[in-house]
Amino acid sequence: xxxxxxxxxxxxxxxxxxxxxxxxxxxxxxxxxxxxxxxxxxxxxxxxxxxxxxxxxxxxxxxxxxxxxxxxxxxxxxxxxxxxxxxxxxxxxxxxxxxxxxxxxxxxxxxxxxxxxxxxxxxxxxxxxxxxxxxxxxxxxxxxxxxxxxxxxxxxxxxxxxxxxxxxxxxxxxxxxxxxxxxxxxxxxxxxxxxxxxxxxxxxxxxxxxxxxxxxxxxxxxxxxxxxxxxxxxxxxxxxxxxxxxxxxxxxxxxxxxxxxxxxxxxxxxxxxxxxxxxxxxxxxxxxxxxxxxxx
Amino acid sequence: xxxxxxxxxxxxxxxxxxxxxxxxxxxxxxxxxxxxxxxxxxxxxxxxxxxxxxxxxxxxxxxxxxxxxxxxxxxxxxxxxxxxxxxxxxxxxxxxxxxxxxxxxxxxxxxxxxxxxxxxxxxxxxxxxxxxxxxxxxxxxxxxxxxxxxxxxxxxxxxxxxxxxxxxxxxxxxxxxxxxxxxxxxxxxxxxxxxxxxxxxxxxxxxxxxxxxxxxxxxxxxxxxxxxxxxxxxxxxxxxxxxxxxxxxxxxxxxxxxxxxxxxxxxxx
Numbered sequence: 148x149x150x151x152x153x154x155x156x157x158x159x160x161x162x163x164x165x166x167x168x169x170x171x172x173x174x175x176x177x178x179x180x181x182x183x184x185x186x187x188x189x190x191x192x193x194x195x196x197x198x199x200x201x202x203x204x205x206x207x208x209x210x211x212x213x214x215x216x217x218x219x220x221x222x223x224x225x226x227x228x229x230x231x232x233x234x235x236x237x238x239x240x241x242x243x244x245x246x247x248x249x250x251x252x253x254x255x256x257x258x259x260x261x262x263x264x265x266x267x268x269x270x271x272x273x274x275x276x277x278x279x280x281x282x283x284x285x286x287x288x289x290x291x292x293x294x295x296x297x298x299x300x301x302x303x304x305x306x307x308x309x310x311x312x313x314x315x316x317x318x319x320x321x322x323x324x325x326x327x328x329x330x331x332x333x334x335x336x337x338x339x340x341x342x343x344x345x346x347x348x349x350x351x352x353x354x355x356x357x358x359x360x361x362x363x364x365x366x367x368x369x370x371x372x373x374x375x376x377x378x379x380x381x382x383x384x385x386x387x388x389x390x391x392x393x394x395x396x397x398x399x400x401x402x403x404x405x406x407x408x409x410x411x412x413x414x415x416x417x418x419x420x421x422x423x424x425x426x427x428x429x430x431x432x433x434x435x436x437x438x439x440x441x442x443x
Numbered sequence: 444x445x446x447x448x449x450x451x452x453x454x455x456x457x458x459x460x461x462x463x464x465x466x467x468x469x470x471x472x473x474x475x476x477x478x479x480x481x482x483x484x485x486x487x488x489x490x491x492x493x494x495x496x497x498x499x500x501x502x503x504x505x506x507x508x509x510x511x512x513x514x515x516x517x518x519x520x521x522x523x524x525x526x527x528x529x530x531x532x533x534x535x536x537x538x539x540x541x542x543x544x545x546x547x548x549x550x551x552x553x554x555x556x557x558x559x560x561x562x563x564x565x566x567x568x569x570x571x572x573x574x575x576x577x578x579x580x581x582x583x584x585x586x587x588x589x590x591x592x593x594x595x596x597x598x599x600x601x602x603x604x605x606x607x608x609x610x611x612x613x614x615x616x617x618x619x620x621x622x623x624x625x626x627x628x629x630x631x632x633x634x635x636x637x638x639x640x641x642x643x644x645x646x647x648x649x650x651x652x653x654x655x656x657x658x659x660x661x662x663x664x665x666x667x668x669x670x671x672x673x674x675x676x677x678x679x680x681x682x683x684x685x686x687x688x689x690x691x692x693x694x695x696x697x698x699x700x701x702x703x704x705x706x707x708x709x710x711x712x
Binding site: 279284292397398399401404 | 501629
């Protein structure tokens with residue numbers, strides 16, 4: 148009994164130490180996020196306070212030399228590029244997940260997943276270089292200049308495809324075997340099981356994955372910077388050269404001073420607001436349906 | 444729990460160590476064009492002066508000028524001559540750099556007048572046919588705001604960035620060269636040193652001559668090429684002893700090989 152009591156008290160001491168360590172780590176992360184937000188607000192303060200935030204949406208365009216900082220064309224370009232990428236990557240990713248979960252032979256499943264993990268791990272600048280030297284000239288031969296919203300969408304789709312595919316597969320794996328077996332026992336074809344049972348049950352997990360992928364697409368900088376053309380204009384067609392918000396910061400920050408610099412921090416603030424909104428949506432999606440919760 | 448004070452002590456020692464260190468530090472900030480050269484010169488300078496550390500940071504010529512002015516940097520780097528409102532600073536030329544107009548190698552156009560280049564960049568000419576080339580759409584490649592290359596280009600052609608109708612905007616020279624190399628209809632401008640190097644190594648681009656002067660390292664050195672710029676170190680007032688030593692070293696013949704290795708043009712002496 149003495150031994151057991153000692154053991155218990157030892158454990159609880161270890162637990163309390165671990166609580167402190169993990170708790171303070173979590174606190175540090177939260178504080179860091181807060182500091183980033185504060186920095187963004189502080190650095191963009193000079194433009195936010197004097198011109199007022201409306202100047203970001205009503206001025207003539209993005210002309211830092213004459214203090215005009217309209218972010219709207221770049222906001223639309225960012226949303227269009229991310230949305231387009233998700234529209235391409237979502238069906239492809241879900242289909243590849245369905246294939247490896249329900250149709251692929253056993254020996255194919257692991258290599259397929261490995262390839263997806265590898266794709267997810269390729270640095271974005273490599274995608275960018277490939278886009279600049281292969282994809283853009285190819286598109287340019289068809290519809291010059293080639294650097295366009297379309298090439299940005301295609302590169303982004305390639306980059307987020309593994310995220311969509313891996314999270315979809317995890318969501319499909321989490322579908323209860325009982326429902327699948329039940330459906331099969333009722334005589335449903337494999338197609339019926341996939342479309343009628345598995346996908347509806349995994350819906351929440353798949354959507355969460357899609358939202359995560361959208362966030363990655365929104366935040367991607369290097370690859371898009373290299374293929375999108377970076378002309379500040381509201382995209383009118385797929386072949387228009389566009390500049391996304393992240394590329395704007397990367398292109399001009401090294402040389403910016405004064406209000407120009409502050410406007411670039413405001414660009415970052417706007418991006419952070421969009422990503423926060425998406426993170427909130429993703430959280431709600433997961434909370435709403437526990438069964439579709441993805442585990443991996 | 445006993446570890447926490449220990450960590451504090453260790454951190455304290457770490458933070459204070461620079462105070463005790465004997466080494467002298469020289470901070471250079473500014474033009475991303477000059478920075479790689481300054482970095483190499485700095486390495487050689489460190490070899491000659493043990494205990495000295497040369498810290499090079501980029502951020503554009505304007506930052507170099509500002510940092511030198513407010514004392515954030517010992518020496519600023521600028522890839523342009525000082526402007527009239529920067530006369531409180533002193534500049535020391537260490538090399539020359541030329542900006543060359545580049546086309547794709549397969550583009551039959553071999554010479555463009557300043558007038559034609561201006562018309563192309565403002566969108567008045569949109570097809571190579573109009574300047575003696577093939578029937579092909581022109582892709583105008585421009586630099587992002589803040590680059591000194593852009594400033595020099597606009598200044599030379601008397602353009603306002605608002606009038607320029609670009610199809611692609613690039614960040615650095617390499618991105619510009621890759622963009623033009625991948626598009627037969629493209630026109631862009633980059634450092635001549637970089638372009639000449641890429642051209643000799645088989646990248647399908649061609650440097651255009653200007654006003655009858657060929658775009659080569661030699662014409663830039665001789666000061667004949669219209670679109671060339673000095674690479675300068677700048678300081679406010681008389682530089683301190685160490686900075687003075689560094690500047691003389693950077694202007695000496697001892698670094699000519701480094702200047703050439705960066706595809707810039709050494710000073711004519």
